[in-house]
Each structure stands twice: as C-alpha cells, then as structure tokens.
Amino acid sequence: MACEYSRYGLNPDRIAQIETLVDLISKTDEVLPSSIFIYGHSCSGKSFVVTSLLEELQLPYVRFNCVEVFSIKVLLESILKKYCECSSAKSKNTKRSDVHEPCENMMDLVNKLKSKSQGIDKNSKLFIVLERSDRIREMGDHVLPALLRLSELTGLNICSILLSEVVWEKFYAKMGYSDPISLHFPQYNRDEIINILCQSYNSKYPLGFYKSYLNMFLSTFYRVSRNLLNIKSLAEKIFIDYCHPIETGEIRMDDVSSLWRWIVPRLKIALQQGHFLASDHLNNQPGQPLSITNGIAMTKLNLPFHSKMLLMAAYLASHNSSKSDRLVFSRHANKKKRRKVESQSVKNNLISGPKPFSFDRMMAIFYCINDCEKLHTSLLMSQVSYLLRVHLLDTFGDDMLNEPKYICTANFDMVCDVSRSINFNIVKLLHS
Incomplete structure (x- = not known):
C-alpha cells in the first residue's frame, strides 16, 4: 500500500490517514459518509492529501478556502454549479447549461439540487472540500449543520470534507448537528520532516551529506518552528552558506565538526529573527553572516x-x-x-x-x-x-x-x- 501511494505522488508519511480516506470514499457500491472532519496543525498535509487523493481517484469535487468566501451566496452557487457540471457529464440526456443560477440560501440549494437530480443516477458522487472550515461558524448558525447533513437533506451522494486547525469541540451550533467522521493529522516529527525535504532535494552533493546537515539543522530549529514550509525555506537558504567553505576549499566535505562551527553564527542570527523564518529576504551571500535587509524585509513582512x-x-x-x-x-x-x-x-x-x-x-x-x-x-x-x-x-x-x-x-x-x-x-x- 505504501508503494502504491508513493507512486501516486501522495505523502508517504500519511499512509494511515490515506488508507482511512480510501476506505471511506473510494468504494463505488457504497454510500458516501455525509461529512468528514479532518483537523491538525498548519502544514500537516491535510489539503494536499485530500485533493491529491480525489484527483488520483478521479472523483468530482469542489474546493473552497472559507477565508476567501466573503458571502454564503458565493459558496452555495459554486456548489450548485459544480453539481450541474458533474451531472450533465454523466447524463447523456441532460444538456449542459452555462447559464448562471442564483442561489440565495441553503433552502434554495437543497431545492435546486433535488430538481437537478431528477433522471440522474443517485449514486453519482460529489465532494465539497472546505479549508479553514472554522470560518463557516461566522456565516450563520444554520449553514454548518446544513452542510454536514446535505446528503440527508437532498437524498444525493454528497460528502462534505471539512479541514480545520481547531478541534471539533470548538464548533458549536444550537441545533441540527450531525457529528462527522473525525480524522487527525498529527504534526510531522523530525524523521518525517527529513524524509519530505529529501524528496525535493536537487544538488550536486550526496543525499547522505544533506541528511547529515538536516539533522544538525533540526536539532536547533525543530523546537522553534514545526511549520514545514518555514523549515524548508530556511533550511535551503542556510544550506547554501553551509556549502560555501567546501566550494572555496577551506573545509573538506567529511569534516562535519568544522562545518558545524562555521554555520553556528549564521544559525544564531536566524534564530534571533524568528518572525522572518518564512520570508524571502534573508541576506544569504555565501561567506557572509546572515542578516535582514531592513528596507526590503519590512515591506515584505507577511502579515494580514x-x-x-x-x-x-x-x-x-x-x-x-x-x-x-x-x-x-x-x-x-x-x-x-x-x-x-x-x-x-x-x-x-x-x-x-x-x-x-x-x-x-x-x-x-x-x-x-x-x-x-x-x-x-x-x-x-x-x-x-x-x-x-x-x-x-x-x-x-x-x-x-x-x-x-x-x-x-x-x-x-x-x-x-x-x-x-x-x-x-x-x-x-x-x-x-
């Protein structure tokens, strides 16, 4: 099973979660669960695994980031449009229509989905993937319960997949709740981070040399940040400076202790600038200490x-x-x-x-x-x-x-x- 998902390009360190999702959504002769709730810290592979798996299994889905959904009307109309596209593709008698259909509220969505499903195979699937789903709580008390029970309300084979960084207990509504199937994505440990970073490694130096560097690098930064994107960005920048004395012939590649002493001052400076770990403005001139260029750094500070x-x-x-x-x-x-x-x-x-x-x-x-x-x-x-x-x-x-x-x-x-x-x-x- 691990080799199969690695061949598909999915995350090899999320095999347990992938197998659970495959059991839930891949069988053609079974009804989909009404809702699946996937939670975990940021950069734990939730969105990547879900979308990659749906693409690989060729299952129709519509994906939203709830931070970008400024109106419930936009969300509902996009769901209706995607279902119409999927149903018209599978039904030979239904003509595809590009006419925009307004959908003002959840009742409109339920009624229009029922009307569109007449004469269409009830087993045709549709997945609604909602990233940052905790933002749905701000759209009204009725929206989240309705999305969790959309397959029950419409009688269609629709599954809502909610992705969030908070636990399910933080979601609250006064009535109408149907508890989803919960799936946890834990944070990556050191070995998993090293495996992921090595997958995208592309350099003239041996892979074992890079793994040795990552072990030393994570001994310092793993306690500071466990965000995979931050660690990847900074590790690649510092690795350039780590290899500089090898390029100039000052230090041999197998002299790990001398390379470590060379890179320690750069690591200290990077640690002091903790809020710039994910930025692109580290002054990474080989042979010079890492620094932050004031003019560029502040204007690119990644804040809302x-x-x-x-x-x-x-x-x-x-x-x-x-x-x-x-x-x-x-x-x-x-x-x-x-x-x-x-x-x-x-x-x-x-x-x-x-x-x-x-x-x-x-x-x-x-x-x-x-x-x-x-x-x-x-x-x-x-x-x-x-x-x-x-x-x-x-x-x-x-x-x-x-x-x-x-x-x-x-x-x-x-x-x-x-x-x-x-x-x-x-x-x-x-x-x-």
Whole structure:
C-alpha cells in the first residue's frame, strides 16, 4: 500500500490517514459518509492529501478556502454549479447549461439540487472540500449543520470534507448537528520532516551529506518552528552558506565538526529573527553572516492587514503617553497644537524607548486609526497571539490573567516600512 501511494505522488508519511480516506470514499457500491472532519496543525498535509487523493481517484469535487468566501451566496452557487457540471457529464440526456443560477440560501440549494437530480443516477458522487472550515461558524448558525447533513437533506451522494486547525469541540451550533467522521493529522516529527525535504532535494552533493546537515539543522530549529514550509525555506537558504567553505576549499566535505562551527553564527542570527523564518529576504551571500535587509524585509513582512494595523496601534501605545491619546486621536482636538508637537515627537519617542500598555488601550487606538466595523474579539486575540509568537509584541509583568500588559518590540524602521505598505502615516501620530 505504501508503494502504491508513493507512486501516486501522495505523502508517504500519511499512509494511515490515506488508507482511512480510501476506505471511506473510494468504494463505488457504497454510500458516501455525509461529512468528514479532518483537523491538525498548519502544514500537516491535510489539503494536499485530500485533493491529491480525489484527483488520483478521479472523483468530482469542489474546493473552497472559507477565508476567501466573503458571502454564503458565493459558496452555495459554486456548489450548485459544480453539481450541474458533474451531472450533465454523466447524463447523456441532460444538456449542459452555462447559464448562471442564483442561489440565495441553503433552502434554495437543497431545492435546486433535488430538481437537478431528477433522471440522474443517485449514486453519482460529489465532494465539497472546505479549508479553514472554522470560518463557516461566522456565516450563520444554520449553514454548518446544513452542510454536514446535505446528503440527508437532498437524498444525493454528497460528502462534505471539512479541514480545520481547531478541534471539533470548538464548533458549536444550537441545533441540527450531525457529528462527522473525525480524522487527525498529527504534526510531522523530525524523521518525517527529513524524509519530505529529501524528496525535493536537487544538488550536486550526496543525499547522505544533506541528511547529515538536516539533522544538525533540526536539532536547533525543530523546537522553534514545526511549520514545514518555514523549515524548508530556511533550511535551503542556510544550506547554501553551509556549502560555501567546501566550494572555496577551506573545509573538506567529511569534516562535519568544522562545518558545524562555521554555520553556528549564521544559525544564531536566524534564530534571533524568528518572525522572518518564512520570508524571502534573508541576506544569504555565501561567506557572509546572515542578516535582514531592513528596507526590503519590512515591506515584505507577511502579515494580514488587521495584524499590521494592530502592530501600528501597539507601537503607538508603547511610545505615546496615555495622557496624549485624547490630543492625538480625538477628532475635536486642537489641530494647531497637534502640529506644534509633531516636529520633536519622533526623536523624543525613540530616545525614551517602549513603555508597557494595556490591551484595552491598544484596542481603543486600533479602532481610532482603522475605520472598520467592530471585529470579533477572538479574531483580534488570535492576531495578538501571533504577534507575540513572532516576537513583535512581548508581555510585561506577572499578572497576565487580570491585567495583561504588553510592550511593542518592533523598531522604528520596521514600523515605518510596514506603515508605508498599507498607506498609513504613523509618524504624524507619534507624540512626545
């Protein structure tokens, strides 16, 4: 079985999960399960395994990333369109129609699927793959239960496959739930990461030499990040510098200890820049220490828009005095007085350094500088958690339960470059 899936190009370290999915969806004479819930951390192979398996078995499916679905209408109309394409392809008597059919709600979808299925084989399959399915909870209390029971409501052979990074217990609805079949994708261990990275290895150096390098590399970075894409990107960049003394003839290929001493300073610099692990702007000139080029690095900082605005709010809260908030952010403040202090504000703030601030103050500044409707608290907390994880924010004090305090650790150059990337002038809001 392992050789068969390796030949198909599927992940050889997910054989147990692949076999379970094959048993559930591949048999032609059995009814599909109404829903399958697949969960695990990011970069654990969920989307790749599911889509590759459906492609390999030539099963019709429609795939969505729920982060990109801005309206439930878009989701429902795409499901209806895909089913019409699959049914018209299998039915000789049904003419294929390219006319767009509107579908406003779940009841419309159920009724139209029933009408389209008349005269068509009821066993024809359709899979609905929903990535980041936890976002469906924001579309209404009825949407997720209906998708889980779509095959029961329509009488068709439809299976909803939900992919998520959170466990099923975090999904909640008041009524109508039908528990799906759950399948867990665990994080990759060190040996599995090495096997995956070696599959895409393409260099003049022997594969055993590269495996030895990966073992040393993961002894340092496996505890910092287990995101496969981050590790792959950084491992390939540092490997160029690792091989530089071999190219120049300074160190032999079999002198592993000397190569390790050569690469240790580069690894330390990369560890200090933890939030740039997945970026493309590591200065990787062979023979020179790894560094971050300020101008390019900050504009390419891989953060969503609201995370960048939260970073702006955190920097302002950390460098402005709380007494100046009304003067700086109030629309009714004296504009002449505000312009008077702007000339000396930047220099004084850089000298004074960051100061601790509360979460409520940061959120108040966030909504002052960002003209948007009130966002869900859990979404903002997840963005704050990410900024803490990449060391752009840091905690302050011991009482993080009752009165959490934070400090913005981003430097002035970084904040200015990020603000330019979103057309936001942060300098005029810095107050001494």
